[in-house]
Amino acid sequence: MKVYNDINQLPNFRNAVITIGSFDGFHTGHQQIIAQLINEAQFINGETVIITFHPHPRNIVNKSDESLKLLNTISEKIHHLSKAGIDHLVIIPFTDAFSKMHAKEYISNFLVKFFNPALIIIGYNHHFGLNREGNYLLLENMAFDYHYKVKEISEYLVNQATVSSSKVRKFLLEGNLKEANFYLGYNYTLSGTVVQGDQRGRTIGFPTANIQIDEPDKLIPANGVYAVLVKLKDEDEIIKGMMNIGIRPTIGDLKKTIEINLFDFDQTIYGKSMEIKLVAYTRGEIKFGSLDELKAQLAADKIQIKEILSANPLKS
Numbered sequence: 001m002k003v004y005n006d007i008n009q010l011p012n013f014r015n016a017v018i019t020i021g022s023f024d025g026f027h028t029g030h031q032q033i034i035a036q037l038i039n040e041a042q043f044i045n046g047e048t049v050i051i052t053f054h055p056h057p058r059n060i061v062n063k064s065d066e067s068l069k070l071l072n073t074i075s076e077k078i079h080h081l082s083k084a085g086i087d088h089l090v091i092i093p094f095t096d097a098f099s100k101m102h103a104k105e106y107i108s109n110f111l112v113k114f115f116n117p118a119l120i121i122i123g124y125n126h127h128f129g130l131n132r133e134g135n136y137l138l139l140e141n142m143a144f145d146y147h148y149k150v151k152e153i154s155e156y157l158v159n160q161a162t163v164s165s166s167k168v169r170k171f172l173l174e175g176n177l178k179e180a181n182f183y184l185g186y187n188y189t190l191s192g193t194v195v196q197g198d199q200r201g202r203t204i205g206f207p208t209a210n211i212q213i214d215e216p217d218k219l220i221p222a223n224g225v226y227a228v229l230v231k232l233k234d235e236d237e238i239i240k241g242m243m244n245i246g247i248r249p250t251i252g253d254l255k256k257t258i259e260i261n262l263f264d265f266d267q268t269i270y271g272k273s274m275e276i277k278l279v280a281y282t283r284g285e286i287k288f289g290s291l292d293e294l295k296a297q298l299a300a301d302k303i304q305i306k307e308i309l310s311a312n313p314l315k316s
Helices: 030-045 057-061 074-084 105-115 135-145 164-172 178-183 291-311
Strands: 002-004 018-020 048-054 086-094 119-123 149-153 187-194 208-215 224-232 239-246 258-262 273-283
Touching: 002 119, 018 030, 018 105, 030 048, 030 074, 030 119, 048 074, 048 105, 074 086, 105 135, 119 135, 135 149, 164 178, 164 239, 208 273, 224 258, 224 291, 239 273, 239 291, 273 291
Parallel strands: 002 086, 018 048, 018 119, 048 086, 119 149
Antiparallel strands: 187 208, 187 273, 208 258, 224 239, 224 273, 239 258
16 A cells, blocks of 8 residues: 655546545444445456545644544554555645635545546545535535546444444443444554553562553543553564553552553563553452452453453454
8 A cells, every 4th residue: 555645746546436534443334435445446447545634633623622532543544544455545634724625625626636536435424625514415416527426335334333433432431342342343452662660560470561652642441451462563472461551549649551461571671662452341440458459359350361362363
């Protein structure tokens, strides 16, 4: 897959079959759109082109609202789209000026001018242009003038519920990792760097790697204990472990941390980057009466999580 960050450097696409969207999470609904995009391109001997935006449009249109947290970093999005078999990914810097483009201008001076699409595929609820005034009907009305076709993906249902990035975010914040991973079609992922902690875990026999998340807008799931699979940057080994997200109430620390106890691993890894795939949420955060009680629970957690990880193959 070729990735473009400069719209003025685009090639002349061959029978471009395009779709547009943020694709945050690249969930199973997004995957349906991509599957149809690829099928349509093969049918007309064309090329698949994804147009996405960075930063997320909502962070520009509603600057005062900082509540949106993202399911994917831009590098994760590139990974998923490349793995799906897309030919071209165009990353458009989403600016104030771009957000003020009227829908008809968006079609003529953006989509047609730069992409010359043979076919445009959009989701059933896709809107574009100033005040979200553009939609499927407008694309269809202008199709004859600009010599493209347009198709709409119908509402995609999973267990009678519409797949959406907002629904996945809700599941993660509730600690419902099982449903979140089901809707995503892969294990939710965090990426970060190992930083110096207070090393208290060593004193009770459970040394931990403290993780600083790389992307400040990345959604951090609910506090609690997770079964995880970890891969250090530039290394192939997958390491099993248990992760805690929270404030460590037994110790009395009110600062939120992300800590991972890596199983059968004793290397010093400060400063190293790692990718963490969340396989299961096992329990919420608990305040114990003593460090001995905490230690006993961690031992039980480790047994449970080892069993979970042995039974769950990695989904990337």
